[in-house]
Amino acid sequence: MQNIVVVGGSIAAVTAAETLRLEGFDGSITLLSQESVAPYTRVPLSKGALAGRESLEDIFLPSVSGDVDLRTGVRADSLDLNNRVVHTNSGSIVWDGLVIATGARARRLAPELREFVVRDHRDCDELRDELVAASSVLVVGGGFLGMEIASTLRQLDKSVTLIDREPPMQRLVGSIVAARIRDVALEAGILFHVDPGGVELFGEPGSRPLGAKTSCGRVFEADLVISAVGDVPNVEWLAGSGLKLAGGVCVDSRCRVRADVVAAGDVASRFLHSGNELRIPSWTNAVDQSRAAARALLHGDAAPEYVPSHYFWTEQFGLDIKVSGPMAPDSELETDEGWNSGGSSLLTWGPPDAPRRVLGWNHHLRPAQLKRLTRNRSGLLRAT
Missing domain, CATH: 3.50.50.60 (FAD/NAD(P)-binding domain)
Structure with a gap:
């Protein structure tokens, strides 16, 4: 594998490119972003950016390595899997490894209206x-x-x-x-x-x-x-490619579509044993999943499977809320003195020695510490 193309300009795309280099890939990496500006983080868009406290320059992601060919204003129009070609609005690009990280767009209730959303x-x-x-x-x-x-x-x-x-x-x-x-x-x-x-x-x-x-x-x-009614994965350009599209681009436990194609971030959807597809549109999932996808592209079955931490956070109305672990019933919720008194609190769901979910309410605990508290049902620590 000598030529990897990353389609997308999001945090998932940038992280995948960086991880490929960290894992020792020394071939060419081309990153295609539909947006006309350099990649940026979307996290402040509903907060500091909307309030006018942060400009576009304030939210740019760190520049990708100089040995990554970043091409802005390039839109992927279709994918030819047989010949390993991405067709774009500025020409066709051949690849022998592909990362799909085209993200998602805001869902709209009334496309016929000039509907306001917060996505870019x-x-x-x-x-x-x-x-x-x-x-x-x-x-x-x-x-x-x-x-x-x-x-x-x-x-x-x-x-x-x-x-x-x-x-x-x-x-x-x-x-x-x-x-x-x-x-x-x-x-x-x-x-x-x-x-x-x-x-x-x-x-x-x-x-x-x-x-x-x-x-x-x-x-x-x-x-x-x-x-603000959810998002829609950007998979239209993959129509007719032969890829399975069900709630996103369907991937396996290592974020692979096939040996030479992986997907990560808001566009990726994982098939579960229940028969359902799971898509996790969050910043943390985009970062962690793109790392797993890049490793799988390079190392195949030797790469570790991706185990989502289900970590997310939100800042609203003066609250700092951090959560790790999948949804659990309120009947399992254990509160502490801080919660009962209205102060800083650490809430847990599940057995005290192996909580399935932990929530920090205005709590000083760092994200990595919060993740380490979350255990799976066998009692083993989740990957952080």
Whole structure:
């Protein structure tokens, strides 16, 4: 293997390229990014970047090694597996090793409208301009992104209403922790509305949404409407390639599609024994999975399998929340004195000597320490 092409300009793509070099690969690496700017981290987009505290230059990732050929403004249009060629808007590129890291894009509720989302730096630029004249904002979606956007908007002194199909954050951290997060958000001035039937955005085609109508007929209007309703993996360019696409690019336990093709990050989907496909769209998963994918591309079966830590974090409404481990039922939740008194806390789910999930609530514990506390069901430490 002498020529590896990495398709994507995300943290997963950059990490894969760096890992290939760290693992001793000395052939050519070409990194193709559809965006016209150098790779950057998306983490601050819903926080400092949206608030105007951080510019694009502030969120650039460290420059890729000089021996990696970074090509910006290059969009992958199709993939020819038989001849090992990526066809792009600027020509065709031959490879003998391929990393698919094309990420995902924001899911939209009303493509016919000028729907505002927060996915890339251009979205932030546009929203900052729009927020100047807006006093009220409607946020649709109460996951990490929606709640972080709502938190930033309150810092900007905007009136914020947030709508979701279910109580915000509940699916991600359980009902008990989510309820406390919402209490803090309520104190910050957020108005919540839950409608299991969802909402429909309304407005004139080609114009910005004027508001949202819930399934029960209630209408919410605002100066600005922002959608934060999940993402869609970027796999259209792979149509007709012969790759299995089910909720993303299907990979095995080592992030391989086949011996010479791997995938990582928001675009990768792993087949589970249950028959379902699992895609983990998080920053930590993108980094860890791309490292595993790069090693598998070089070392095959000798590379370790990828075991996700299910680590994520969020900063919203003055809270610093870090979580390691897969979702566990609230019946297994163990609280501590800090939680009961409203202070810094470390929550665990599962047996005290082998917790399946750990959550730090304004806790000083570092991410690596938090991950080490999370054990699998056999009691063995998870990979960190």
